Amino acid sequence: DTAVSQTPKYLVTQMGNDKSIKCEQNLGHDTMYWYKQDSKKFLKIMFSYNNKELIINETVPNRFSPKSPDKAHLNLHINSLELGDSAVYFCASSQDISGRTDTQYFGPGTRLTVL
Amino acid sequence: AQSVSQHNHHVILSEAASLELGCNYSYGGTVNLFWYVQYPGQHLQLLLKYFSGDPLVKGIKGFEAEFIKSKFSFNLRKPSVQWSDTAEYFCAVNPRGFNKFYFGSGTKLNVKP
Numbered sequence: 201d202t203a204v205s206q207t208p209k210y211l212v213t214q215m216g217n218d219k220s221i222k223c224e225q226n227l228g229h230d231t232m233y234w235y236k237q238d239s240k241k242f243l244k245i246m247f248s249y250n251n252k253e254l255i256i257n258e259t260v261p262n263r264f265s266p267k268s269p270d271k272a273h274l275n276l277h278i279n280s281l282e283l284g285d286s287a288v289y290f291c292a293s294s295q296d297i298s299g300r301t302d303t304q305y306f307g308p309g310t311r312l313t314v315l
Numbered sequence: 316a317q318s319v320s321q322h323n324h325h326v327i328l329s330e331a332a333s334l335e336l337g338c339n340y341s342y343g344g345t346v347n348l349f350w351y352v353q354y355p356g357q358h359l360q361l362l363l364k365y366f367s368g369d370p371l372v373k374g375i376k377g378f379e380a381e382f383i384k385s386k387f388s389f390n391l392r393k394p395s396v397q398w399s400d401t402a403e404y405f406c407a408v409n410p411r412g413f414n415k416f417y418f419g420s421g422t423k424l425n426v427k428p
Contacts, residue, residue, distance in 0.1 A: 250414055306358045
């Protein structure tokens with residue numbers, strides 16, 4: 201069984217379009233994250249949600265909007281896509297144990313290419 | 316601001332050579348420490364983690380890491396690498412009590428057969 205899944209795996213689109221990436225985890229974790237991995241493989245956190253509530257929102261353009269319909273899902277919607285948005289986006293989840301954040305489990309990534 | 320430094324960006328080794336990848340962080344409080352590996356075309360997977368206790372932790376595939384608090388370091392080691400260890404390795408730091416992970420920029424390891 202896939203623990204953290206993302207769809208689509210690849211996304212190629214034109215500048216100016218709006219697109220969404222979906223993420224689901226079946227681990228029962230409380231916290232979910234979105235990361236952006238750029239062409240230099242640098243991994244940077246974008247958002248973190250705990251039990252459907254936004255707890256971390258890094259300096260990310262407001263064209264990026266996360267949505268968490270329930271604690272097993274965290275979707276990422278991107279408006280007015282730009283060339284610089286091309287990257288691999290990873291979803292992850294973790295469980296808080298006695299107030300301590302445990303290991304993050306990552307999804308397979310979504311490679312977004314903006315033309 | 317918290318940061319994680321991996322000074323070796325690209326390491327090339329022959330099979331059976333020993334490996335040590337450096338990781339330093341800049342957070343003064345208590346931290347949880349992780350090493351993740353990303354094989355070509357795959358997602359990140361946990362290699363090992365340190366929360367507390369013995370500062371020498373052992374992970375999967377013969378990897379180990381040592382937490383040296385005084386040096387703010389968590390270096391990854393393996394005594395004898397294999398071709399299948401070719402991958403990108405990421406160090407990550409989680410300040411205790413925060414749902415936030417800081418990742419290093421990664422070290423690309425190429426092992427020649």
